[in-house]
Amino acid sequence: MAKTVHIIGSGFSSLSAASYLAKSGYKVKVFEKNASIGGRARQFKHEGFTFDMGPSWYWMPDVFERFFGDFGKKPEDYYKLDKLNPGYKVVFSENNSFEVSDNLDEIYKAFDEKETDGAKKLKKFMDNAKSNYDIAIKKLVYKPGESPLELVTPATVGKVGEFFSNISRDVEKDFENNDLKQILKFPVLFLGARPQDTPSFYSFMNYADFGLGTWHPKGGFFSVVKAMKELAESLGVEFQTNATIEKIDVNQSGRVKGIQVNGETLTADYVLSGADYHHTETLLDEKYRQYSEQYWDKKVFAPSSLLFYVGFDKKLKNVNHHNLFFDVDFNQHADDIYKTPKWPKEPLFYANFTSLTDPDTAPDGCENGFFLIPLAPDINDTEELREQYFHKIITRFEKLTGQSVQKNIIFKKSFCAKDFKNDYNSYKGNAYGMANTLLQTAFLRPRLKSKKVKNLYFTGQLTVPGPGVPPALISGKLVSELIKKYD
Numbered sequence: 001m002a003k004t005v006h007i008i009g010s011g012f013s014s015l016s017a018a019s020y021l022a023k024s025g026y027k028v029k030v031f032e033k034n035a036s037i038g039g040r041a042r043q044f045k046h047e048g049f050t051f052d053m054g055p056s057w058y059w060m061p062d063v064f065e066r067f068f069g070d071f072g073k074k075p076e077d078y079y080k081l082d083k084l085n086p087g088y089k090v091v092f093s094e095n096n097s098f099e100v101s102d103n104l105d106e107i108y109k110a111f112d113e114k115e116t117d118g119a120k121k122l123k124k125f126m127d128n129a130k131s132n133y134d135i136a137i138k139k140l141v142y143k144p145g146e147s148p149l150e151l152v153t154p155a156t157v158g159k160v161g162e163f164f165s166n167i168s169r170d171v172e173k174d175f176e177n178n179d180l181k182q183i184l185k186f187p188v189l190f191l192g193a194r195p196q197d198t199p200s201f202y203s204f205m206n207y208a209d210f211g212l213g214t215w216h217p218k219g220g221f222f223s224v225v226k227a228m229k230e231l232a233e234s235l236g237v238e239f240q241t242n243a244t245i246e247k248i249d250v251n252q253s254g255r256v257k258g259i260q261v262n263g264e265t266l267t268a269d270y271v272l273s274g275a276d277y278h279h280t281e282t283l284l285d286e287k288y289r290q291y292s293e294q295y296w297d298k299k300v301f302a303p304s305s306l307l308f309y310v311g312f313d314k315k316l317k318n319v320n321h322h323n324l325f326f327d328v329d330f331n332q333h334a335d336d337i338y339k340t341p342k343w344p345k346e347p348l349f350y351a352n353f354t355s356l357t358d359p360d361t362a363p364d365g366c367e368n369g370f371f372l373i374p375l376a377p378d379i380n381d382t383e384e385l386r387e388q389y390f391h392k393i394i395t396r397f398e399k400l401t402g403q404s405v406q407k408n409i410i411f412k413k414s415f416c417a418k419d420f421k422n423d424y425n426s427y428k429g430n431a432y433g434m435a436n437t438l439l440q441t442a443f444l445r446p447r448l449k450s451k452k453v454k455n456l457y458f459t460g461q462l463t464v465p466g467p468g469v470p471p472a473l474i475s476g477k478l479v480s481e482l483i484k485k486y487d
Helices: 010-025 061-069 102-113 118-140 168-174 179-192 199-209 222-234 278-280 293-298 329-337 383-401 417-425 468-486
Strands: 004-010 027-031 043-046 049-052 081-083 086-094 096-100 214-216 236-242 245-250 257-259 264-267 269-275 302-314 324-327 350-351 367-377 407-414 456-458
Touching: 010 027, 010 086, 010 222, 010 269, 010 468, 043 302, 043 407, 049 367, 061 222, 061 278, 061 468, 086 179, 086 383, 096 102, 096 179, 102 118, 102 179, 118 168, 118 302, 168 179, 168 199, 179 199, 199 350, 222 236, 222 468, 236 293, 257 269, 269 468, 293 383, 302 383, 324 383, 329 367, 367 383, 383 407, 456 468
Parallel strands: 004 027, 004 269, 027 236, 086 324, 269 456
Antiparallel strands: 043 049, 081 214, 086 096, 245 257, 257 264, 302 367, 302 407, 324 350, 350 367
């Protein structure tokens, strides 16, 4: 008889693990506390506007291809994928912006226009970034984080110095133009830490950016969620939404028994949590928790975010699908997140308008806007502060793009730290998980396999490989392999 696995949460790591486990013959059921699956990648619709609530950057297409390929499928079997050109736009001032082409040769030319020998310097940087990407994706990130020896390979031995330098130092050493420096430091923000706290080895994110490009799944990121659910269901996975997990039950011998869901006790051979790791451990009796409150409090967490989902009753100009507004001090905002946590006086922000690429995501003649301000985790979150900061960024947005838009807003919804806590049980309201700093990499992250409860496992952005959608897909595969290994 097939062994049962109950999975808590339905984010990307849970969806990934569900399919791998079902393919291996386990009976899998996924429980989601919210009304819709997808975790942070849920979809929100309102009066003809469609918004991805969380992830919006489709990077590392090879990881998605590898995931679907493990089941004899391709992404295009489920959704249409378009490569964006330009991939995104970085705005430094009213008269100074930089569009990142979908072609690396074009990016080289653009660097040459900004700085003497810019292309030569970038080529050297990118050659190393590609080398790191090949090592990371082919040799490291598909390791389960059980031992430091996983990091020791002939390829990584030659890169050991890059784990003790940092991205900021490398960029500052080789480049002079401040705009180019910010563009090169930007990709590692997806890893949840300041560039000066991110090991040089993570320059592989620059290859993911310039080398592999930025893509868009038609219908938005939720199209990927629906694809993964369809795949999982074809393998026999069941889903239950509006399912609040109240407790994880453990028997007297320290083996998991099952879960308590909406007042009902359900038995299982395995429990796998893709929900917030810290929250999941609060579902256990204290003696079964691996990590103390002090442990969690000392960790470096990725930022929280203030998000706005905005509907405009007209088409906008001077914007691209993805836009970064770096017209204020990059380092000061980073310090306001990590060094002296507080609301930034002048925040950087990001905006995307999927309706430019995907007209079905907004009514005819309208535009949908997604705005994001990175914030320190566990920050004070009030409606008054949300409104104050929306006014800050929308006023700058109007000035930087040369248009009036505030009177054209017909819908606006905000989402911030309190919502991350309420909707996702997110520790300190973080948006991306635990940062990938040197001391929070690989085996130094919370474990996939519980040390205290037999047959209890974890997956997702607080464990290996780390934050981001592609790592979440990988995390689901890793934990499924561990369950099979120890079965």
